Amino acid sequence: xxxxxxxxxxxxxxxxxxxxxxxxxxxxxxxxxxxxxxxxxxxxxxxxxxxxxxxxxxxxxxxxxxxxxxxxxxxxxxxxxxxxxxxxxxxxxxxxxxxxxxxxxxxxxxxxxxxxxxxxxxxxxxxxxxxxxxxxxxxxxxxxxxxxxxxxxxxxxxxxxxxxxxxxxxxxxxxxxxxxxxxxxxxxxxxxxxxxxxxxxxxxxxxxxxxxxxxxxxxxxxxxxxxxxxxxxxxxxxxxxxxxxxxxxxxxxxxxxxxxxxxxxxxxxxxxxxxxxxxxxxxxxxxxxxxxxxxxxxxxxxxxxxxxxxxxxxxxxxxxxxxxxxxxxxxxxxxxxxxxxxxxxxxxxxxxxxxxxxxxxxxxxxxxxxxxxxxxxxxxxxxxxxxxxxxxxxxxxxxxxxxxxxxxxxxxxxxxxxxxxxxxxxxxxxxxxxxxxxxxxxxxxxxxxxxxxxxxxxxxxxxxxxxxxxxxxxxxxxxxxxxxxxxxxxxxxxxxxx
Amino acid sequence: xxxxxxxxxxxxxxxxxxxxxxxxxxxxxxxxxxxxxxxxxxxxxxxxxxxxxxxxxxxxxxxxxxxxxxxxxxxxxxxxxxxxxxxxxxxxxxxxxxxxxxxxxxxxxxxxxxxxxxxxxxxxxxxxxxxxxxxxxxxxxxxxxxxxxxxxxxxxxxxxxxxxxxxxxxxxxxxxxxxxxxxxxxxxxxxxxxxxxxxxxxxxxxxxxxxxxxxxxxxxxxxxxxxxxxxxxxxxxxxxxxxxxxxxxxxxxxxxxxxxxxxxxxxxxxxxxxxxxxxxxxxxxxxxxxxxxxxxxxxxxxxxxxxxxxxxxxxxxxxxxxxx
Numbered sequence: 151x152x153x154x155x156x157x158x159x160x161x162x163x164x165x166x167x168x169x170x171x172x173x174x175x176x177x178x179x180x181x182x183x184x185x186x187x188x189x190x191x192x193x194x195x196x197x198x199x200x201x202x203x204x205x206x207x208x209x210x211x212x213x214x215x216x217x218x219x220x221x222x223x224x225x226x227x228x229x230x231x232x233x234x235x236x237x238x239x240x241x242x243x244x245x246x247x248x249x250x251x252x253x254x255x256x257x258x259x260x261x262x263x264x265x266x267x268x269x270x271x272x273x274x275x276x277x278x279x280x281x282x283x284x285x286x287x288x289x290x291x292x293x294x295x296x297x298x299x300x301x302x303x304x305x306x307x308x309x310x311x312x313x314x315x316x317x318x319x320x321x322x323x324x325x326x327x328x329x330x331x332x333x334x335x336x337x338x339x340x341x342x343x344x345x346x347x348x349x350x351x352x353x354x355x356x357x358x359x360x361x362x363x364x365x366x367x368x369x370x371x372x373x374x375x376x377x378x379x380x381x382x383x384x385x386x387x388x389x390x391x392x393x394x395x396x397x398x399x400x401x402x403x404x405x406x407x408x409x410x411x412x413x414x415x416x417x418x419x420x421x422x423x424x425x426x427x428x429x430x431x432x433x434x435x436x437x438x439x440x441x442x443x444x445x446x447x448x449x450x451x452x453x454x455x456x457x458x459x460x461x462x463x464x465x466x467x468x469x470x471x472x473x474x475x476x477x478x479x480x481x482x483x484x485x486x487x488x489x490x491x492x493x494x495x496x497x498x499x500x501x502x503x504x505x506x507x508x509x510x511x512x513x514x515x516x517x518x519x520x521x522x523x524x525x526x527x528x529x530x531x532x533x534x535x536x537x538x539x540x541x542x543x544x545x546x547x548x549x550x551x552x553x554x555x556x557x558x559x560x561x562x563x564x565x566x567x568x569x570x571x572x573x574x575x576x577x578x579x580x581x582x583x584x585x586x587x588x589x590x591x592x593x594x595x596x597x598x599x600x601x602x603x604x605x606x607x608x609x610x611x612x613x614x615x616x617x618x619x620x621x622x623x624x625x626x627x628x629x630x631x632x633x634x635x636x637x638x639x640x641x642x643x644x645x646x647x648x
Numbered sequence: 649x650x651x652x653x654x655x656x657x658x659x660x661x662x663x664x665x666x667x668x669x670x671x672x673x674x675x676x677x678x679x680x681x682x683x684x685x686x687x688x689x690x691x692x693x694x695x696x697x698x699x700x701x702x703x704x705x706x707x708x709x710x711x712x713x714x715x716x717x718x719x720x721x722x723x724x725x726x727x728x729x730x731x732x733x734x735x736x737x738x739x740x741x742x743x744x745x746x747x748x749x750x751x752x753x754x755x756x757x758x759x760x761x762x763x764x765x766x767x768x769x770x771x772x773x774x775x776x777x778x779x780x781x782x783x784x785x786x787x788x789x790x791x792x793x794x795x796x797x798x799x800x801x802x803x804x805x806x807x808x809x810x811x812x813x814x815x816x817x818x819x820x821x822x823x824x825x826x827x828x829x830x831x832x833x834x835x836x837x838x839x840x841x842x843x844x845x846x847x848x849x850x851x852x853x854x855x856x857x858x859x860x861x862x863x864x865x866x867x868x869x870x871x872x873x874x875x876x877x878x879x880x881x882x883x884x885x886x887x888x889x890x891x892x893x894x895x896x897x898x899x900x901x902x903x904x905x906x907x908x909x910x911x912x913x914x915x916x917x918x919x920x921x922x923x924x925x926x927x928x929x930x931x932x933x934x935x936x937x938x939x940x941x942x943x944x945x946x947x948x949x950x951x952x953x954x955x956x957x958x959x960x961x962x963x964x965x966x967x968x969x970x971x972x
Contacts (some may be wrong), residue, residue: 306949405785413704413716420662420709424698425789427782464782551712594954637950 474531516571537630
C-alpha cells in the first residue's frame with residue numbers, strides 16, 4: 151500500500167496527492183505508513199524539507215489530532231458536469247477538522263465521485279491554504295469526464311426481485327445533462343421464461359434531493375403456462391423515490407394482462423384472466439450484517455417489505471396489502487470454515503376495499519413456493535423450498551380436459567394441474583456449510599452443505615380464512631432435507647444437491 | 649357422493665356484464681344465454697368484467713369441461729358437437745335454415761359490429777365492455793377495438809360513407825327477408841326454437857335495448873313490427889320468466905346429459921393426432937437443444953471463472969458516519 155503512494159510522491163513538497171488511480175483504500179490507522187508530504191507553511195525553496203521536521207510531522211499525525219480547517223474546495227476539469235453535483239458529493243470535506251479526518255473524507259469523496267460512473271478519473275489534491283490564514287487547507291478536485299458517454303454491457307445478473315438469473319444486455323448513456331444522470335435501456339431474458347425490455351434514468355443525490363431517484367419504464371413478460379396455465383404481461387412505470395443503505399421506497403404503476411393462449415387453464419385461473427391496473431407503493435427496510443451474501447458464516451440479516459396496492463382513486467385498480475419478512479442468522483463453528491445458517495421467511499397478502507373478504511387475491515401477487523435457488527443467498531421473501539419443483543407447494547386445481555386426453559392418460563410434461571399459490575406463506579431452513587477436505591476444492595471456494603427446510607402455503611381469501619385453524623396449518627407443512635456441493639464462480643453460484 | 653358429482657357438473661356460463669335490462673349485454677354472449685334458456689338447461693351465470701378483448705368469452709364450463717367461443721365455430725357449435733345441447737338436429741340439413749343462419753351471422757352481425765364501434769358515439773360499448781376497467785386501459789382498448797373493427801369491415805377514410813351505405817343496405821334486406829320468413833309464427837322454423845332463433849333474438853334484443861333511439865339500424869329494425877313482437881314475446885317467455893342464478897335440485901337429466909355427452913364423445917379424432925405428435929416432437933427437440941446450449945454455456949463460464957484472475961478490490965464506504 152505504501153509502495154503505490156510513494157510512486158506518486160510529487161516534487162512539490164507542500165502538496166499531498168491522493169490520486170484515485172492508485173486505487174488503494176486508506177484508513178486512519180494506516181496513515182503512518184503513507185509517505186505523504188504535508189507542510190502547514192509554504193516553503194519557497196524547491197529542495198526537500200528537513201527530514202527531522204517531516205519525522206516530527208508524521209509523529210504528530212499518528213499520535214495526536216492535528217487541527218486543520220478546509221478553506222476552499224476548488225473543482226476543475228468538469229465541462230459538462232454541473233458544479234453543484236460535484237460539490238454535493240465532496241461536501242464531507244468541509245466538515246473535517248483534523249488532518250486525519252480530512253484524509254478520510256478525501257477517500258470518501260473520491261469513492262463517491264467514482265461511484266457516479268461518469269468520470270474516467272478523479273484526483274483529489276490537498277493544498278495549503280492562503281498564507282494569511284494558517285491552519286487551513288485548500289482541496290482541489292480534479293475530474294476527467296468520460297470521453298465516450300455510451301457504454302454497452304452484456305452479462306448474467308441476478309436482480310434483487312428476480313427469482314432466478316437472467317441474461318441481460320444493456321446500453322448506458324452517461325451524464326447527458328450534466329447532472330450525473332444515467333440513462334439506460336436493457337433487454338433481459340430470464341431462466342424462467344421471463345423477458346423484459348426496459349429503459350430508465352437515474353439521478354444521483356443532488357443538493358435539493360434527499361436521496362438518489364430513478365425512473366424506469368419496462369415491458370415485462372412472464373410465461374407461467376407450464377405451472378399455472380397463464381402468461382403475464384405488464385407495461386409499467388416505476389419510480390425509485392428513496393434509496394439508501396437501509397431504506398428503499400418505490401412507486402409502481404403498471405398495466406398488467408393475464409392471458410391463457412393454451413386455453414387449458416383451471417377454473418380459478420380462468421377467473422383471473424384479463425386486464426388490471428396496478429398502482430402500488432413498496433417500502434423495504436433492510437439490514438444485512440452478514441460477512442458475505444453468497445456464503446455467510448457470521449452475522450444476521452433482516453428484511454421487511456411492505457406493499458400497498460390500489461393507490462389511485464379509481465376503485466377498479468388492484469387493491470391489496472402485502473407484507474414479507476425475512477430473518478437470517480449465521481454463526482461460525484470454528485472447524486473446516488463451517489457455519490450454521492438459520493432463516494425464516496414469511497409473507498401474507500390480503501385484498502382491501504368493498505367486499506374484500508370475498509375477493510380473491512391477485513394471482514401474480516400471491517406467494518408461490520418451490521424452486522431451486524438457495525434460501526441462504528436469497529433475501530426476497532418466502533420463495534424457495536429446496537427439493538420441490540418450481541411452484542410445487544400449495545393448492546392446485548385440475549386443468550381443462552379435452553376429448554382424447556383421458557384415454558391417453560395425463561400428458562407427460564405437466565401433471566394436468568395448475569398451481570394456484572397461496573396468501574399466507576412461511577418457510578424456515580437450517581443449513582450447515584463446510585469446506586471440503588481437498589485443498590484444491592477449498593482454494594476454488596467449492597464447499598458442501600447439509601440443509602433442511604420446511605414450508606407452508608395457505609389460502610386466506612374468498613372466505614377461506616374462516617376455516618383457518620392452527621392444527622390444519624400445522625398438518626399441511628411440507629419439508630425436505632438433503633446435502634449438496636456448491637461451486638461459486640465469478641458470475642454465478644452453481645449447486646449440485648440431493 | 650351424488651351431490652358431489654352434481655356439484656362438479658354444474659353448468660356455468662361466463663359472459664360479460666349485464667346492463668340495458670339484458671341479462672348479459674355483450675352481443676356475442678347473449679345468443680349463448682338464450683340458447684341455454686331455450687334448451688331449458690339450468691345454469692349459473694358468472695361475469696368476466698376485465699377481459700373485453702378476449703375471444704374466449706363467452707364460455708361454458710362444467711367440471712373440467714370448457715367450451716370456448718374461439719373453438720369449433722363458437723360456443724353453440726361446440727355444445728352441439730359435443731352432444732351437450734343440440735336444438736338443431738332436425739333442421740341442420742335444411743338449406744333454407746342454413747342460408748338464413750348465414751345471413752344473420754354475416755350481414756346482421758357486421759351491421760351490429762359497425763353500429764356499436766363505428767356508427768355510434770361509443771357510449772354503449774363503453775358501458776358494456778370498459779366500465780369496470782380503469783380509465784386509461786378502457787380508453788386504449790376502445791380505440792384498439794375500433795381500429796380492428798374498421799380493418800375487419802374494410803373501412804378506410806375514403807370509402808367510409810360508401811361502406812356504411814352498403815352495410816346498412818344489406819341489414820335492411822336481411823330484416824325484410826327475416827320478417828317475411830317469420831310471418832306470424834312464434835319461431836323461424838318448425839315452430840320450435842333453434843340456434844337461429846337464439847342468434848337472431850340476441851341480435852334483436854341488443855338492437856332494441858342497447859342503442860339509443862337515434863340509431864339508424866335500430867330504426868330499420870323497428871320498421872318490421874312482427875320482428876319486434878317476436879323479440880318481446882320470447883324475451884318475456886324465456887328470459888324474464890325464470891332466474892338462472894340457481895340450479896333447482898330436481899333437474900337431473902340435463903346434468904347427466906353433460907356427463908354422458910362428455911364421456912361418450914371422448915373418442916380421439918384422427919385429424920388432431922398427427923398434429924399433436926408433431927408438436928410433441930418439436931417440444932422434445934427444443935428441450936434437448938436448450939439443454940445442450942445450457943451445458944455448453946455453463947462449461948465455458950466455469951472454465952473462465954476458475955481460471956480467472958483475482959477479484960477487484962473495492963473501497964468500502966461507511967457513508968453513515970458522514971450523513972447529516
